[in-house]
Amino acid sequence: MSEMPNNVRAAIYRIMVEYTHAVDTLAGADAALANFTDDAVIDFSAVGFPKMDGTEEIRDFYASLSENMTHNFHRVTNPRPVSWDGKVGVMEAYVIGMGQSKAGDGILVHVKYRMEAEETADGWKCRYLAVSPMMPPAS
Amino acid sequence: MSEMPNNVRAAIYRIMVEYTHAVDTLAGADAALANFTDDAVIDFSAVGFPKMDGTEEIRDFYASLSENMTHNFHRVTNPRPVSWDGKVGVMEAYVIGMGQSKAGDGILVHVKYRMEAEETADGWKCRYLAVSPMMPPAS
Amino acid sequence: MSEMPNNVRAAIYRIMVEYTHAVDTLAGADAALANFTDDAVIDFSAVGFPKMDGTEEIRDFYASLSENMTHNFHRVTNPRPVSWDGKVGVMEAYVIGMGQSKAGDGILVHVKYRMEAEETADGWKCRYLAVSPMMPPAS
Numbered sequence: 001m002s003e004m005p006n007n008v009r010a011a012i013y014r015i016m017v018e019y020t021h022a023v024d025t026l027a028g029a030d031a032a033l034a035n036f037t038d039d040a041v042i043d044f045s046a047v048g049f050p051k052m053d054g055t056e057e058i059r060d061f062y063a064s065l066s067e068n069m070t071h072n073f074h075r076v077t078n079p080r081p082v083s084w085d086g087k088v089g090v091m092e093a094y095v096i097g098m099g100q101s102k103a104g105d106g107i108l109v110h111v112k113y114r115m116e117a118e119e120t121a122d123g124w125k126c127r128y129l130a131v132s133p134m135m136p137p138a139s
Numbered sequence: 140m141s142e143m144p145n146n147v148r149a150a151i152y153r154i155m156v157e158y159t160h161a162v163d164t165l166a167g168a169d170a171a172l173a174n175f176t177d178d179a180v181i182d183f184s185a186v187g188f189p190k191m192d193g194t195e196e197i198r199d200f201y202a203s204l205s206e207n208m209t210h211n212f213h214r215v216t217n218p219r220p221v222s223w224d225g226k227v228g229v230m231e232a233y234v235i236g237m238g239q240s241k242a243g244d245g246i247l248v249h250v251k252y253r254m255e256a257e258e259t260a261d262g263w264k265c266r267y268l269a270v271s272p273m274m275p276p277a278s
Numbered sequence: 279m280s281e282m283p284n285n286v287r288a289a290i291y292r293i294m295v296e297y298t299h300a301v302d303t304l305a306g307a308d309a310a311l312a313n314f315t316d317d318a319v320i321d322f323s324a325v326g327f328p329k330m331d332g333t334e335e336i337r338d339f340y341a342s343l344s345e346n347m348t349h350n351f352h353r354v355t356n357p358r359p360v361s362w363d364g365k366v367g368v369m370e371a372y373v374i375g376m377g378q379s380k381a382g383d384g385i386l387v388h389v390k391y392r393m394e395a396e397e398t399a400d401g402w403k404c405r406y407l408a409v410s411p412m413m414p415p416a417s
Contacts, residue, residue: 006288010145017217021231024273073249073273075216075233077353078295092299094353098249100275110351110376134302134351136378149284156356160370163412212388212412214355214372237388239414 004084004091011124012091012117013079019126020074020095029062036126037118043130047109047137071100076113088118088127094134110135143223143230150263151230151256152218158265159213159234168201175265176257182269186248186276210239215252227257227266233273249274282362282369289402290369290395291357297404298352298373307340314404315396321408325387325415349378354391366396366405372412388413 015035022031033055036042042058043051052058065072074097082090092114099107109131116128154174161170172194175181181197182190191197204211213236221229231253238246248270255267293313300309311333314320320336321329330336343350352375360368370392377385387409394406 017219020217021219071274073233075214075235075353077216077355078298080295080299094351096353098274135349135376156358159356160358210413212372214353214374216355237413 002084002086004081004089008084008089009079009081009091011119012089012115012126013076013093015117015124015126016076016079016091016093016113016115020076023062023065024072024074026066026069026072028066029059032062033059036129037120040125040127040129043128046130046132047111068103069099069101071098073098082114088116090114090116095131109133141223141225143220143228147223147228148218148220148230150258151228151254151265152215152232154256154263154265155215155218155230155232155252155254159215162201162204163211163213165205165208165211167205168198171201172198175268176259179264179266179268182267185269185271186250207242208238208240210237212237221253227255229253229255234270248272280362280364282359282367286362286367287357287359287369289397290367290393290404291354291371293395293402293404294354294357294369294371294391294393298354301340301343302350302352304344304347304350306344307337310340311337314407315398318403318405318407321406324408324410325389346381347377347379349376351376360392366394368392368394373409387411 019032019035022035036058038055040058041053045051050061052061074095076093076095078094080092082092092112095111095113097107097109097111110133111131112134114130115126117124117126158171158174161174175197177194179197180192184190189200191200213234215232215234217233219231221231231251234250234252236246236248236250249272250270251273253269254265256263256265297310297313300313314336316333318336319331323329328339330339352373354371354373356372358370360370370390373389373391375385375387375389388411389409390412392408393404395402395404
């Protein structure tokens with residue numbers, strides 16, 4: 001396993017920023033999906049949200065999110081290269097995610113992202129994203 | 140519109156960090172102003188603070204801030220290149236700004252910065268800074 | 279005093295991320311220590327925690343931390359190069375540190391890190407880390 005090159009680090013960090021920006025501007029499912037491969041898996045089950053397998057399930061989730069939320073705010077810090085095998089880069093980062101639903105409910109999660117990404121003909125894309133909680137749910 | 144070069148991204152991010160550091164250390168108006176062109180515009184009106192046009196108005200604002208606040212803390216995350224025309228770079232970032240006034244009032248804003256910057260004879264400077272709220276005021 | 283090279287900035291930032299990751303995953307004293315020189319000093323006295331001088335005292339502190347805490351979460355933002363003399367790089371950053379103890383106590387600090395680091399035969403290491411508070415304790 002070699003050191004992750006700077007351009008790979010920058011590319012994966014950029015996916016994280018672009019993806020959270022798409023979510024936080026309620027830009028709709030396509031804007032979120034633009035950051036993922038067609039067969040991407042997103043696993044939010046560790047914090048009580050769905051696990052999604054592939055474009056269709058991911059689209060449904062973000063379409064629903066854009067419809068039900070009034071605000072989202074995901075701040076990405078502590079990017080940390082985990083591995084690079086010459087094709088797939090794995091990077092972690094800390095994320096505090098806040099949200100406010102139309103129904104008036106607030107969301108607050110303190111998590112670590114694990115993102116696996118690779119370069120495609122259409123640029124760098126995420127093929128796997130999972131979260132793990134870093135603080136107790138109530139904090 | 141071409142891709143923003145790495146050195147431009149780094150330069151604009153650095154302005155954001157130096158500017159918030161000047162504000163957060165209550166270093167006074169000149170330290171804040173050092174990050175802006177003479178004809179810079181700062182528009183904080185979207186979160187209930189002034190819109191300032193040029194050095195004089197910006198100086199008054201930060202002189203007053205340094206006088207009235209005991210603490211400031213602005214954390215910059217999610218830097219996101221927006222555009223680069225070969226001269227002006229536009230970058231967004233998320234900022235949580237906290238403050239405490241001598242009168243005992245607390246301030247908390249969750250915003251997105253939009254910063255336009257260019258290289259001058261005296262280094263990279265911000266010529267336009269605006270904020271847009273990302274969460275409801277009370278959160 | 280010359281401009282800090284990009285690779286030095288990246289190296290010191292990486293120590294910050296790896297160190298906080300070791301602390302936040304409760305990975306134990308050795309994982310934390312891997313980021314410091316043998317004669318490193320860590321001074322947390324400005325926020326009511328110990329000042330530690332050298333490996334033994336640092337090890338005791340992080341062994342105790344791993345034993346007593348259930349959660350830690352330290353988010354690093356606003357990395358800011360301060361100086362570079364060709365051997366030692368000094369960088370500041372903002373950190374919000376959260377924690378939860380087994381006894382049920384919560385910790386929350388808003389601080390600025392000052393980290394001095396140098397390249398050793400075993401990679402870049404921190405030789406001095408101190409914090410200064412950025413917000414009043416209660417906020």
